[in-house]
Amino acid sequence: MPSEGAEVQVRPGVEGDLGALTDLYNHYVSETAVTFDTRVFTPRERRPWLLSHPVDGPHRLMVATDTDTGTDAQRILGYATSSPLRPKPAYATSVETTVYVAPGAGRRGIGTLLYESLFAALAGEDVHRAYAGIAQPNEASVRLHERFGFRYVGTYREVGRKFGRYWDVAWYEKELQGPAGQPN
Secondary structure, three states, X not given: OXXXXXXXEEEEOOHXXXXXXXXXXXXXXXXXXXOOOOOOOOHHHHHXXXXXXXXXXXXXXXXXXXXXXXXXXXXXXXXXXXXXXXXXXXXXXXXXXXXXXOOOOOOOOHHHHHHHHHHHHHOOOOOOEEEEEEEOOOHHHHHHHHHOOOEEEEEEEEEEEEOOEEEEEEEEEEEOEOOOOOEO
């Protein structure tokens, strides 16, 4: 956990973060229904994912770090991404966003800091809408997304099966601003 008064920085993700990002994601894979991946990954398997989020463009990876660890190392507290919504070309101006906060780092505003940075980075991009799928129940994620202006658009009922049961996914959308501050 970040200590009281610890400095949290948000920056683009880099290849040196891959091991820690993989560990963080694997926690959610093995312990929760937040993601519908069902087996953990090696950093090598996650490398293409990391490389698909460059430091510019509509597909970003923002990482929150705690620099108050008593060493020169930065501990990753969470990350947020914008990724392609669907692979077909007409979807290019839409992104799917997601936030993962490290175990023990919740309720400290890390998700808020990550989304503030992500949406600021996307403000100059040709992106019209952001979408978020939230496995239910997940009130903390719903509150975070609503705080950022996402609105509920529908639910896929029992769309994923994990841990021996079916899960619903509620979908949310947000209008994004273009380079001149106008809706795209």
